[in-house]
Amino acid sequence: xxxxxxxxxxxxxSNVLTKENxxxxxxxxxxxxxxxxxxxxxxxxxxxxxxxxxxxxxxLLSVSDKFDAVATRQLFASIGQVKLINKYSELFEKRDLxxxxxxxxxxxxxxxxxxxxxxxxxxxxxxxxxxPIVNENDVISVxxxxxxxxxxxxxxxxxxxxxxxxxxxxxxxxxxxxxxxDTKSEVIREISASTTGFSSFISTQKSQFxxxxxxxxxxxxxxxxxxxxxxxxxxxxxxxILIDVLNEKAINTRFIPQKNASGKKKWLAHSENYAKGIVxxxxxxxxxxxxxxxxxxxxxxxxxxxxxxxxxDIIKLVDxxxxxxxxxxxxxxxxxxSERIGQKxxxxxxxxxxxxxxxxxx
Numbered sequence: 376x377x378x379x380x381x382x383x384x385x386x387x388x389s390n391v392l393t394k395e396n397x398x399x400x401x402x403x404x405x406x407x408x409x410x411x412x413x414x415x416x417x418x419x420x421x422x423x424x425x426x427x428x429x430x431x432x433x434x435l436l437s438v439s440d441k442f443d444a445v446a447t448r449q450l451f452a453s454i455g456q457v458k459l460i461n462k463y464s465e466l467f468e469k470r471d472l473x474x475x476x477x478x479x480x481x482x483x484x485x486x487x488x489x490x491x492x493x494x495x496x497x498x499x500x501x502x503x504x505x506x507p508i509v510n511e512n513d514v515i516s517v518x519x520x521x522x523x524x525x526x527x528x529x530x531x532x533x534x535x536x537x538x539x540x541x542x543x544x545x546x547x548x549x550x551x552x553x554x555x556x557d558t559k560s561e562v563i564r565e566i567s568a569s570t571t572g573f574s575s576f577i578s579t580q581k582s583q584f585x586x587x588x589x590x591x592x593x594x595x596x597x598x599x600x601x602x603x604x605x606x607x608x609x610x611x612x613x614x615x616i617l618i619d620v621l622n623e624k625a626i627n628t629r630f631i632p633q634k635n636a637s638g639k640k641k642w643l644a645h646s647e648n649y650a651k652g653i654v655x656x657x658x659x660x661x662x663x664x665x666x667x668x669x670x671x672x673x674x675x676x677x678x679x680x681x682x683x684x685x686x687x688d689i690i691k692l693v694d695x696x697x698x699x700x701x702x703x704x705x706x707x708x709x710x711x712x713s714e715r716i717g718q719k720x721x722x723x724x725x726x727x728x729x730x731x732x733x734x735x736x737x
Contacts, residue, residue, distance in 0.1 A: 377622050380539040380605070382420040382501075385411065386529035390546040391611030392427040398434045399427060399459075403612070405466055407544075410617040411506070412470040420501050422536065423474075424509045424529040425463070431455030456510065463508055473505045478512035481522055484531055485649045487687075487704075490642055494535055530595040533604050534641040541604055542620055543592055544611030549628030550593055566597070567631045600630035602641050643689065643702045643731035650691045650702060652684025652709055654724065661694050664701065665732060671723035672703060672730065674715035683709040690725070701732035 387407060394400045404427075411421050429448060432455025438447050460476045467474045477496065483489050500507045509532060511522055522528045526543060533541040553560035596606040609620050609627035619625035656664075660676025672692065684690050686707050692700045703725030705712070715721045 380419065380621065382536060382538045383414070384422045384424060384529055384533040384538045384541045385617065386424040386525060386541065386543045387426060387611055388545050389426040389430055391544050393430045397430060399431050401462060404462060406614070407611070407617070408463065408466040410615060412472055414617060414621065415472060422497065422507050422509065422532060424525055424532060425459070426510070426525045428452045428455040428459050428510055431458040460508060467506060474508050475500050475505050477507045477509045479509060479528065480512050484645065487642065490535065497536055524591060526592050526595050530599045531645050533599055534602055534645060538604055540607065541599055542607045542609060542617065543596070544609060544616065545592070546610065546612055548610045548626045549608045550589065562626050563628050565629050565631055596630045598644065601633050602644060603632050605632045606630040639729055640731045646689050646702060649689050651688035652690040652705065653681035654690055654692050654712070655679045655681055656692055656694060656700065658695060661700055669727045671727045672725040673723050674712065674721040675717055675719045677712065677716050677724065679716065680709045680713050699733055701730060703731070704729035
């Protein structure tokens with residue numbers, strides 16, 4: 376039985392698009408484009424998050440060891456991205472499809488305005504049947520500005536676009552219940568919110584050509600699935616893998632989606648790095664916020680302001696012990712909030728619609 380996904384994010388890892396010698400695998404890329412084209416013909420929307428720029432750059436140029444790693448990465452990414460996107464364009468054109476390049480950095484997710492501008496860009500591309508090909512802009516993304524890897528980026532894009540599914544193509548069949556090299560180990564077919572302990576099986580080893588490992592993938596997948604999006608981790612080196620995953624014929628790990636969070640909450644779920652202020656709340660406020668009843672954060676539940684903020688900033692809400700309870704958008708500044716601490720019958724500091732609780736992905 377085929378899965379009825381309408382909007383699908385497909386993330387292709389470096390190891391899928393790279394041969395053992397480190398050079399790009401254009402034959403594999405061509406096969407994946409062929410599958411994506413077939414999926415598009417079924418009336419589905421596809422957004423591609425593709426690694427491979429650095430590997431493509433390495434195929435064009437050799438660099439002395441005297442240059443630092445960041446500068447070398449910027450060099451390879453700059454020249455490699457051109458080759459990568461041109462190859463995609465050529466392959467999709469043969470199938471009468473148009474693709475577009477979308478390069479992003481972590482900074483593009485930092486506030487709601489940037490976020491919505493990017494969302495609007497994707498919307499107009501999809502409306503015109505264009506396949507967006509997304510990659511991190513490694514040319515300007517350095518150290519703290521970098522995503523953990525393209526898995527994190529794919530998760531952000533899936534959340535932003537309210538995708539039905541995210542398919543992560545790696546060089547393994549999924550998440551195993553032991554060492555993947557052990558013949559007794561098996562792929563965990565489904566992981567739900569109640570599944571625990573699987574992280575202990577996951578290898579912490581990072582891929583040869585990529586920045587991330589299976590721990591990053593599983594943590595991101597768990598969070599995205601909790602936001603109402605199905606996530607599949609599958610082997611991109613296998614023939615017809617995308618078609619087989621969608622037809623439920625391939626061995627892969629599927630993270631079962633839990634519930635549909637609102638667009639604003641999906642944005643907030645990934646916004647911890649951009650929080651400007653910290654607000655300490657009392658036990659009563661914590662219980663109210665985490666109860667099944669929809670509640671806003673009122674000044675009466677605030678103990679103190681640990682870090683200042685302005686109206687519209689993302690703020691962290693912490694309990695009396697300093698443990699994070701959630702993230703929210705401030706309805707007014709910390710100066711006004713300080714004046715209203717502990718007072719009843721005041722305007723909410725964080726409205727429920729602009730509040731994301733850690734318990735929602737616990």
